[in-house]
Structure formats: C-alpha cells, structure tokens
Amino acid sequence: MIPKSTSPTIDDVAREAGVSISTVSRVLNRNVPVSDKVASKVEAAIRALRYTPRAAARNLATSRTSTLGLLLAEIVGDFFSPLLRGVESVAREHGYDLLISTAGRRGPQKELPGPFGKHNADGLLVFAGSLTDEGVRDTYSFGVPMVLLHQSSPQDLTIPCVTIENKAATRAIVEHLITKHNRRKILFLTGEPYNEDGYWREMGYREALARHDLPIEPELIAPGHFDRHIAQASIEQALREKIQFDAVFAGDDEAAVGVYAALRAANLNIPRDVSVVGFDDQGLAQVLQPALTTVHVPIEQVGIEAARCLIQLIQTGTAEPLTLLPTTLVIRSSCGCLEPSL
Amino acid sequence: MIPKSTSPTIDDVAREAGVSISTVSRVLNRNVPVSDKVASKVEAAIRALRYTPRAAARNLATSRTSTLGLLLAEIVGDFFSPLLRGVESVAREHGYDLLISTAGRRGPQKELPGPFGKHNADGLLVFAGSLTDEGVRDTYSFGVPMVLLHQSSPQDLTIPCVTIENKAATRAIVEHLITKHNRRKILFLTGEPYNEDGYWREMGYREALARHDLPIEPELIAPGHFDRHIAQASIEQALREKIQFDAVFAGDDEAAVGVYAALRAANLNIPRDVSVVGFDDQGLAQVLQPALTTVHVPIEQVGIEAARCLIQLIQTGTAEPLTLLPTTLVIRSSCGCLEPSL
DNA sequence: GCGGTTTCTGAAAGCGGTTTCATAATATAC
DNA sequence: GTATATTATGAAACCGCTTTCAGAAACCGC
Known part of the structure; x- marks a missing residue:
C-alpha cells in the first residue's frame, strides 16, 4: 500500500470505485x-484520488487535441492584446x-513552426506575415483546418479569411481631409510591401484622390511601415526635400506618433x-496631443470572429469564406475638427 | 493502393523504408x-510520405509534453505583449x-483552468492575479513545476518567483519629487488591494516620506488600480474635495493618463x-504631453527570466527562489525636469 | 413468471508513438 | 577462421485513455 509516486490513472479510479475503466471514462x-x-x-473515487485525466x-x-494554434508574425504592438483576448475568450x-x-x-516562413507539427492543434489561426503563400498552401494541403487573419487566401484555394474593411474607411478619412478641411496635398505613408492592410489603404487613398480629381503624386507616397521611427524619418525627409503637403495619412496610429514628432520638431x-x-x-x-483622428478597428472582434470561424470549420468542415469587419471613422482633433482635449 | 485519407503514421514510414518502427523512432x-x-x-521515406509525428x-x-503553460489574469494592457514575447522566445x-x-x-481562481489539467504542460508560469494562494498551494501539491510572476510564494512553500524591484524605485522617484522639485504633498494612487507590485510601491512611497520627515496623510492615498478611468475619478474627487497636493505618483503609466486628463480638465x-x-x-x-517621468520596467526580461527559471525547474528540479529584476528611473518632463518635447 | 426490449456495464482492441530487451549483424582479437 | 566483443536493428510491451461490441441486468407487458 505504498502510495505510488506517479499520479493516478483511470485504472486507479476504476479499482477504487470497483468498476471498470470504461465506466470511469463514461462518467x-x-x-x-x-x-x-x-x-x-x-x-467519489475521482475526488479521493484527486484524479485528472491525462490530455x-x-x-x-480521440485523435483530437481540443487545441487551437495561433500563428503570429511577431508579438509586438498594441493590437496584439485585444486580438489574443478575443481569440482566447x-x-x-x-x-x-x-x-x-x-x-x-x-x-513569413515557408514551414510550420515545430509546435504545430500538424497534429498539435485541431486547427490554425494564421496571422498575416507569419506564413508565406507557399507555407499556407503546404499547410492547407495537409488538410489542417485554418483561417487566415488580415491576409487573403491564395487565388485557387478557398481558405476562410477574417479581416477588416480598409479601403472604404481610408477613402472616407481621406475624403474627410479633402472636403471638410480643404486639404489638397496629402502625404500617404505605406505599410510594408507584403502587408495587405497597407495595400488596401493605399487603394482607398488613391480612390479618394481620384474622386476629387486630385493627382497622385509619387513624391507624396513614402514608407511608414506602421512604425513610428520609419514614419518619423519619412516625414523628416519630406520636410528636408521641401515637399509640400498639408495633411498626412500615417498608415496607422503607431506611425502617427512618428509623424507628430517630426512635425513638432519642425515647429x-x-x-x-x-x-x-x-x-x-x-x-x-x-x-496624443492633439487627439488623433483615426479609423476605429475592432481588433478584439477580429479575434472573436476568427476563432469562431475556425471552430466552425473544424466542427462542420465549412465556414464563411470571407469575414470583413466594419471600421468606423473617429473624428478627433488632429484633422482640424475639434478643439484639442484629452 | 488507395491513398489513406488519414495522415501517415510511423508504421507507414517503417513499411516504406523497409525497417521497423523502432528504427524510425530512433531516426x-x-x-x-x-x-x-x-x-x-x-x-527519404519521411519526406516521401510527408510524415510528421503525432504529438x-x-x-x-514519454509522459512529457514539451509545453509550458502561461496562466494570466487577463489579457489586457501594454505590458502583456512584451511579457509574452519574452516567454515565447x-x-x-x-x-x-x-x-x-x-x-x-x-x-484569481482557486482551480487550474481546464487546459492545465495538470498534465497538459510540463510546467506553469503563473501570473499575479490568476490564482489564489489556495489555488497555488493546491497546484503545487500536485507536483506541477511552477514559477510565480509578480507574486511571491506562499510563506511555507518555496515556489520560485520572478518579479521586479518596486520599492526602491518608487522611493527613488518620490524622493526625486521631494528633493529636486520640492514637492511636499504627494498624492499616491494605489494598485488593486491584492496586487503586490502596488503594495511594494506604497511601501517605497511611505519610506520616501519618512526619510524626509513628511507625514503620511491618509487623504493623499487614493485608489488608482492601474486604470486610467479609476485614476481620473480619484483625482477629480480629490480636486472636488479641495485636497491640496503638488504631485501625483500615479501607480503606473496607464493611471497617469487618467491623472493627466483630470488635471488638464481642471486647468x-x-x-x-x-x-x-x-x-x-x-x-x-x-x-504623453508633457513626456512622463516614470520608472522603466524590463517586462520582456521578466518573461525571459521566468521562462528560463521554469525550464530549469522542470529539467533540474531546482531553480533560483527569487529573481528581482532591476528597474530604473526615467526622468522626462512631467516631474518638472526637462522642457516638454515628444 | 416468461420472452423481448431496453439500459447499463465490462472486456478488449485500438490510438501512435517510445523503450526495453533480445537477437542478428558486424567488427575485433587471436 | 573461429570465438568474442560491439553495434545496429527488430519484436513486443507499454503509456492512459476512448470506444466498439457483447453480455448482464433491469424493465415491460401479458
């Protein structure tokens, strides 16, 4: 009757309760x-032995893991917490x-990272920038259920995708600058080349200019990469080169920080x-001072929808091919609309 | 020769290569x-079949999972990304x-959440606020290797803990207000009652005042809870009650945002x-404008040290009981030292 | 009180790897 | 060239649970 050092198994419980292991399993x-x-x-036996099944x-x-894999490019930035919170809940x-x-x-990588050696999770949430198209294809061909976030499915595949409305919102905010504030020379800071959010934002920008018969000036398009330092450098350079502009679409809020710094430094x-x-x-x-006019992105909702989508895909085999979450204009002071206030 | 729909197993590889499964396993x-x-x-067989072992x-x-569990209170706030980044790396x-x-x-919960049914991870990183003392005790008694973050071990146990230096840094920053800026009535915003970081910061505050023979005024201690809205409300109330103060220790940066808002609103x-x-x-x-004087906390490093500590504990059975990471004063403008600038 | 259902329970066969132990193959010594 | 030490490989047990299948027990109506 020496207590076994190893933790109890289903057999121990069965013995303790005087039943078969099948019955324990059923309970x-x-x-x-x-x-x-x-x-x-x-x-009673389970409690007495403090038994926990071994996953x-x-x-x-069962050949199921009850686990979802989340594959990210890099854990950085403000959007990450709400995203994860949504997914986790x-x-x-x-x-x-x-x-x-x-x-x-x-x-982006071609291969799945070790943890997801294709059997460690019942499905994968693949965030933009974590896997190349080839990597996506390859993973998909294994039959792993997956949902793409902020990245569209390769042409010939139909992998569900959850992302946000970029183009219309960008067009709206740029048109706001044009119509409400009479801006004509709007500097556009891009995302990284392979970033789809950035791509659609640029499309929205171009569309807004076109609608108002404003020319697309290549010198008004500079790299921002959603990074405050790169954005700052781009603005500084534009100022040095005496490029005329009366407004900046920063690409994202983080880049706007750099824009603020550069403009402030230039008085x-x-x-x-x-x-x-x-x-x-x-x-x-x-x-930020003045408070930043921007586009609200429901990041937590992206996480929620993506997780739901994946779970549905796992359980039923099909899911909505595209979920496009709405974004909304948030007018504050930096465009010129309101009095500065915190 | 109909391709099996299910993914290949070690047996398939063994057959393909004309060896036994033991050999495949050894390879x-x-x-x-x-x-x-x-x-x-x-x-060659592994490649041909695109075989991946099932975890x-x-x-x-092996009765090992090669998995670390991270147990958090809530996924919220800025500190979360760097922490996770450290742990993940x-x-x-x-x-x-x-x-x-x-x-x-x-x-805080008494029980481990489902995922960690004590066998799903080889060890646990337990963040402050996720588990009650009882929960920690209970988990510990199962023999699960664990490391506590920003929370000390229950008295009689010696569970390794990784946290940051709170008291001395708070004392230093408060003394800075006293000696460099001649502040005498320093309002202190607390953390949540069970938050140890908050507790030690309060100790540091008290020690600073004591060193300079300043009285501890209960009315100068108000709830901040590391939350901008609660902090804002506390400052607003202090102003309404005409409590005199010439400085605020906000508790954390997030709360400082609320403090800024309240003070600005009061002109x-x-x-x-x-x-x-x-x-x-x-x-x-x-x-923030003016840029916030604060204490730098190496959050990513906390994640790194905690993960290292846990891995060592898993692999060797012992680990450093306490890792106290140094924090450093960052002087900017909000205390009165520098000219405002971004 | 008996045949026929309906329910509940147990025995045993996997799930896909690792690992021990025995054996076949090879190298080493003489 | 044989006896012996040394590997490399294979057979089979095992990890702890789920699930099929069959049998036992309980229920039912007549």
Whole structure:
C-alpha cells in the first residue's frame, strides 16, 4: 500500500470505485448513460484520488487535441492584446486550449513552426506575415483546418479569411481631409510591401484622390511601415526635400506618433499647418496631443470572429469564406475638427 | 493502393523504408545510433510520405509534453505583449510550446483552468492575479513545476518567483519629487488591494516620506488600480474635495493618463502646478504631453527570466527562489525636469 | 413468471508513438 | 577462421485513455 509516486490513472479510479475503466471514462465524458449509483461512486473515487485525466492519452485515443494554434508574425504592438483576448475568450468558451507560436523576426516562413507539427492543434489561426503563400498552401494541403487573419487566401484555394474593411474607411478619412478641411496635398505613408492592410489603404487613398480629381503624386507616397521611427524619418525627409503637403495619412496610429514628432520638431502645428490622421484607434490615439483622428478597428472582434470561424470549420468542415469587419471613422482633433482635449 | 485519407503514421514510414518502427523512432529522435545507410532510407521515406509525428502519441509515451503553460489574469494592457514575447522566445529556443489561458475577469481562481489539467504542460508560469494562494498551494501539491510572476510564494512553500524591484524605485522617484522639485504633498494612487507590485510601491512611497520627515496623510492615498478611468475619478474627487497636493505618483503609466486628463480638465499645468510620475515606462510614457517621468520596467526580461527559471525547474528540479529584476528611473518632463518635447 | 426490449456495464482492441530487451549483424582479437 | 566483443536493428510491451461490441441486468407487458 505504498502510495505510488506517479499520479493516478483511470485504472486507479476504476479499482477504487470497483468498476471498470470504461465506466470511469463514461462518467468523465458523460456521453453514455451511467446509473446514478455507479456515477456517484466513481465521482467519489475521482475526488479521493484527486484524479485528472491525462490530455495526451485522450488526444491519442480521440485523435483530437481540443487545441487551437495561433500563428503570429511577431508579438509586438498594441493590437496584439485585444486580438489574443478575443481569440482566447472564444476558444475557452468552446473548450479549446490555445497554443501560440511566432514566425519570429525573419518574416513569413515557408514551414510550420515545430509546435504545430500538424497534429498539435485541431486547427490554425494564421496571422498575416507569419506564413508565406507557399507555407499556407503546404499547410492547407495537409488538410489542417485554418483561417487566415488580415491576409487573403491564395487565388485557387478557398481558405476562410477574417479581416477588416480598409479601403472604404481610408477613402472616407481621406475624403474627410479633402472636403471638410480643404486639404489638397496629402502625404500617404505605406505599410510594408507584403502587408495587405497597407495595400488596401493605399487603394482607398488613391480612390479618394481620384474622386476629387486630385493627382497622385509619387513624391507624396513614402514608407511608414506602421512604425513610428520609419514614419518619423519619412516625414523628416519630406520636410528636408521641401515637399509640400498639408495633411498626412500615417498608415496607422503607431506611425502617427512618428509623424507628430517630426512635425513638432519642425515647429509645424497640428492641425493648423498639417492635418494628421491615423488608422486603428489604439489607446494611443486618445492620448496624443492633439487627439488623433483615426479609423476605429475592432481588433478584439477580429479575434472573436476568427476563432469562431475556425471552430466552425473544424466542427462542420465549412465556414464563411470571407469575414470583413466594419471600421468606423473617429473624428478627433488632429484633422482640424475639434478643439484639442484629452 | 488507395491513398489513406488519414495522415501517415510511423508504421507507414517503417513499411516504406523497409525497417521497423523502432528504427524510425530512433531516426526521429537521434538518441541511439543508427547506421547512415538506414537513416537516409528512413529520412527519404519521411519526406516521401510527408510524415510528421503525432504529438499526443509522443507525449503519452514519454509522459512529457514539451509545453509550458502561461496562466494570466487577463489579457489586457501594454505590458502583456512584451511579457509574452519574452516567454515565447525562450520557450521556443528550448523546444517548448506555449499554452495560454486566463483566469478571466472573475479575479484569481482557486482551480487550474481546464487546459492545465495538470498534465497538459510540463510546467506553469503563473501570473499575479490568476490564482489564489489556495489555488497555488493546491497546484503545487500536485507536483506541477511552477514559477510565480509578480507574486511571491506562499510563506511555507518555496515556489520560485520572478518579479521586479518596486520599492526602491518608487522611493527613488518620490524622493526625486521631494528633493529636486520640492514637492511636499504627494498624492499616491494605489494598485488593486491584492496586487503586490502596488503594495511594494506604497511601501517605497511611505519610506520616501519618512526619510524626509513628511507625514503620511491618509487623504493623499487614493485608489488608482492601474486604470486610467479609476485614476481620473480619484483625482477629480480629490480636486472636488479641495485636497491640496503638488504631485501625483500615479501607480503606473496607464493611471497617469487618467491623472493627466483630470488635471488638464481642471486647468492645472503639468508640471508647473502638479508634478506627475508614473511607473512602467510603457510606450505611452513618451507620447504623453508633457513626456512622463516614470520608472522603466524590463517586462520582456521578466518573461525571459521566468521562462528560463521554469525550464530549469522542470529539467533540474531546482531553480533560483527569487529573481528581482532591476528597474530604473526615467526622468522626462512631467516631474518638472526637462522642457516638454515628444 | 416468461420472452423481448431496453439500459447499463465490462472486456478488449485500438490510438501512435517510445523503450526495453533480445537477437542478428558486424567488427575485433587471436 | 573461429570465438568474442560491439553495434545496429527488430519484436513486443507499454503509456492512459476512448470506444466498439457483447453480455448482464433491469424493465415491460401479458
């Protein structure tokens, strides 16, 4: 009767309760009727032994892992917390665990990272920038259920995608600068080349200019890369080169920080001399002085929808091919609309 | 020769390569010598079949999961990304996956959340606020290796803990207000009652006042809870009640945002009328106007050290009982030191 | 009180790997 | 060239659970 050092197994419980392991399993899973009398005996035994089923054994037997994999480019920036919060809440609600991995700084990868050796998760949430098209294709060909975030499916495949409305919102915010504030020379800061959000924002920008018969000036398009330092450098360079502009679409809020810094250093007033607008509506936007006019992005909702989509895909085999979440204009002071205030 | 719909197993590889499954296993794990000739045959078969070992089977056989569990209170705030980034990088470097779960909004829990049913991870990183003392005790008694973050071990146990230096830094920043800026009535915003960081910051505050023979005025201690809205409300109330103060220690940077808002609304100038200091040195701190004097906290490093500590504990059975990471004063403008600038 | 259902329970066969132990193959010594 | 030490490989047990299948027990109507 020496207590075993290793933790109790289903056999121990069965022995303790005087039943077979099948019965214990049924009590645990509640999928097949078990008489009350037996069930309570088993439950007592479980409590007495402080028994917890071992996930690995379960996974092996059922060939399901009850785990969702989240594959990210890099864990950085403000959008990451709300995204994960959304994913986590849905995952948990549906009884899934959450496994996280990143592609690291090396940019999109061709291969799945180790953790997702294709059997460690029942499905994958693949964030833009974590996997190349080839990587996506390859993973898909294994039959791993997956949902893409902020990245569209390769042409010939139909992998569900959850993303946000970029183009119309950008067009709206740029048109706001044109019509309400009479801006004509609007500097556009781009995202990284392979970033689809950035691509659609640029399309929206171009469309807005076209609608108002304004020319697209190549010198008014500069790299921002959603990074405050790169954005700052681009603005500084534009100022040095004496490029004329009366407004800046920063690409995102983070880049707007750099824009603010550069303009302030040049003694230019926002919004009097230059209007500035961002995209994302992170916590930052309200804190900046003047408060940043931007586009609100429901990031947590992206996480929620993506997780739901993936779970549906896992459970039913099909899911909505495209979920486009609405974004909304948030007018604050940096465009010139309101009095500065926190 | 109909292709099986299910993915290949080690048996398929063995058959393809004309060897036994033991040999395939050995090639996969490289722990026992295998002749080059056989190894390359096996490797070819693995590639041909696009074989990937199933984690569950491995875990079951080895009773290890190569997974670290991260248990959080809630996924919110700026500190979360860098923390996770630190943990993730170390975990990956050592071949561990990362499983995430939260206690949710309901505050610390007594029980481990489902995912960590004590066998799903080889060890646990427990963040402050996710588990009650009882929950920690209980989990510990199962023999699960764990490391506490920003929370000390229950008295009689010695669970390794990784946290930051709060008290001395707070004392230093408060003394800075006293000695450099001649502040005498320093309002202190607390953290949540069970938050240890908040507790030690308060101790540092008290020590600073004591050193300079300043009285501790209960009316100068108000709730901040590291939340901008609560902080704002507390400052507004203090102003309404005409409590005199010439400086505010906000508790953290996030709360400082609320302090700024309240003071600005009351037309009080920072730092002329009131000095404000924060804690954390998040991205926000540089963006606030005036730039926030605060204490830099190496959050990513906390994640790194915690993960290292846990891995060592898992692999060797022992680890440093306490890791206290240094924090440093960051002087900017909000205390009154520098000219405002971005 | 008996045949026929309907329910509940147990035995045993996997799930897909790792690992021990025995054996076949090869190298080493003489 | 044989006896012996040394590998490399294979057979089979095992990890802890789920689930099929069949049998036992309980229920039912007549």
